[in-house]
Amino acid sequence: MSPDHNFNDSQKITQPALGLSDLLVSESVARSVRRKIPERVTNAKGSGAFGTFTVTHDISNYCKSSLFSKIGTKCRVFTRFSAMHGEKGSSDAERDLRGFALRFYTEEGHWDLVGNNLPVFFTKEPQHFSEYMRAQSPDASTNLRSAAKKWDFYSAHPESLHVLLMLMSGRGVPANFREMHGYGTHTFSLINRNSERFWVKFHLISQQGAHAFNGGSTQHNFAHIDLLSSINTGNFPKWTLAIQVMTAEEAKTSRWNPFDVTKVWLHEDFPLIEVGEIELNEIPTNYFDDVEQAALSPANTISGIGLSPDKILQARLFSYADAQRHRLGLNAEQLPVNQDFSSPKYHAMDDVAQSISFKPDQYDNEGDHYTQPGLFFSKVLNDAERQILIRNIVEEMQQIEGSDAKNIINRQLCHLFRANIELGMKVATGLQVNIDANMMSHSL
Ligand code: HEM
The missing domain is CATH 2.40.180.10 (Catalase core domain)
Structure with a gap:
């Protein structure tokens, strides 16, 4: 029988006093469990x-x-x-x-x-930053990154097209x-x-x-x-x-x-x-x-x-x-x-x-989100790099799933057409999307 069985409710349990060595052990355990600091919220x-x-x-x-x-x-x-x-x-x-x-x-x-x-x-607007960060974060239910969330943001914010083309090109990795x-x-x-x-x-x-x-x-x-x-x-x-x-x-x-x-x-x-x-x-x-x-x-x-x-x-x-x-x-x-x-x-x-x-002057082409991405596609990249870019975009956009997938894809195709017709055409072909007149009219 173990000594514990000799206790009844009326008896006091006397704990041995903590020794210095116990404190040192606790301290070392505490240091070990506290050794990490919060990681950077981005760029971790x-x-x-x-x-x-x-x-x-x-x-x-x-x-x-x-x-x-x-x-x-x-x-x-x-x-x-x-x-x-x-x-x-x-x-x-x-x-x-x-x-x-x-x-x-x-x-x-x-x-x-x-x-x-x-x-x-x-984005050029700080009020869109948290929306952007949410789009890049894992999905709340699956805890996996979601192509639909990312491309929903890109397609709703055409000012992102310029960096997006760079990211989808060889420079993205x-x-x-x-x-x-x-x-x-x-x-x-x-x-x-x-x-x-x-x-x-x-x-x-x-x-x-x-x-x-x-x-x-x-x-x-x-x-x-x-x-x-x-x-x-x-x-x-x-x-x-x-x-x-x-x-x-x-x-x-x-x-x-x-x-x-x-x-x-x-x-x-x-x-x-x-x-x-x-x-x-x-x-x-x-x-x-x-x-x-x-x-x-x-x-x-x-x-x-x-x-x-x-x-x-x-x-x-x-x-x-x-x-x-x-x-x-x-x-x-x-x-x-x-x-x-x-x-x-x-x-x-x-x-x-x-x-x-300093108060900047007004610029009347604030809505021009397409000329510079178009220049990046047609002037900065060479032919082989353009084909890699198109392949990468198609591969990512093929992963867009969910009830809004068609809208997201159509919106993004319009942006690609507006930057460069060849780019829009080749991505649409890769995604097996029929080009409608509405999409094409955006590029003219
Ligand atoms: C409104 C827009 C942005 C906000 C609110 C923001 C916020 C932050 C925050 C809070 C951190 C973590 C800082 C730390 O814990 O040390 C961070 C890290 C970082 N951000 Fe941003 N960021 C923004 C845009 C940008 C942009 C436009 C760039 C690049 C041009 C950038 C580059 C970086 C880099 C390189 C780091 C890591 C710094 C390091 O290595 O310690 N961020 N950002």
Whole structure:
């Protein structure tokens, strides 16, 4: 009989006092179960590296930041690459935007360029952002991503067509992080010593070239592994930082609203100007400390680099610090990867406030969601790339199911026709949809 059977209700159970070793065990168990922090609400899966930025060209006529004051100036950088919608366990082969977030540790403070691998975005209106995020999230009942939800959003928001065509092309699944370009995506501003303001787009051009994933790797985390192994073997990846510059006068007569994040600035009108070179040459010694706990934000900027009236950029200003207060706590800024050692600390707030309060001119073709996607299809892609794009669109649209499937497909076909007739025709043929006069009339 066990000793417990000797107890009756009237007897007191005396528990042995907790010993120091029990407390230590509890503490170690508690540390183990509390070892994770909330993941980023988007861009959860990522890889990071440190490196160096070197100024190679003089842009001091556009920008007063000490970073750009002379050729040869260097600063430390941190980069985090990520998949926008993939969960932490997602495959690097998923079709998705890739985040390309860069921090420059300058002597005037942090300048964060929190961009993507595609130069445009899905919406120009912050009020559509949560609808967009819902469309990309798993279905409430199946917990699986749903083609119907995604294409319902795309077809209801034709301003998404431009980035959608890029995403469905080979660029939607890059070979790895080294072989992809990066873009600040939004329009920012540069302010020079005479307080003149220039509108600017930032580009990060991969010196490894931009290549699409060719299905060669069976490794789930191949892009992460590629980054680690190339840096570990001294094959340091490099990007050229370049800018497109638009003057205030040019902005007034621009064919498209220069603050619309669904549009690019054509390179023939606004050629690339080289600024410097980024080299990634150092793997973080502790992934959790440096990559997981990095708190990057478009609101982190320095004197001489301002923002713009781009509404999506403005919506992002509050959102990142807010997410990080939840994800990392109030002291996130004191974590080593986030610490700002600049001295003295300059305040870029005047430059930021000026560019945010700027009231842009009216542009009468705000509803033109088709010309630029059409140019991407007919001028940027070559013939083989066009066929891949069409195949990818057909394969995805074939998965649209549910009672509204026919409407979604017809709406989206109209958008494709309006961008380019060949594109609309070939997708419709691939989907075995009969083209009706109504659909065709949209393209004329
Ligand atoms: C209204 C629009 C947007 C909102 C509200 C938003 C919000 C957020 C939030 C809350 C995070 C997580 C931040 C963190 O926990 O550290 C995040 C991450 C990120 N976002 Fe956005 N975002 C928006 C649009 C964009 C756009 C247009 C881009 C690219 C041009 C972008 C690029 C990124 C990247 C790269 C990350 C990951 C940063 C990192 O690696 O730490 N986002 N976004």
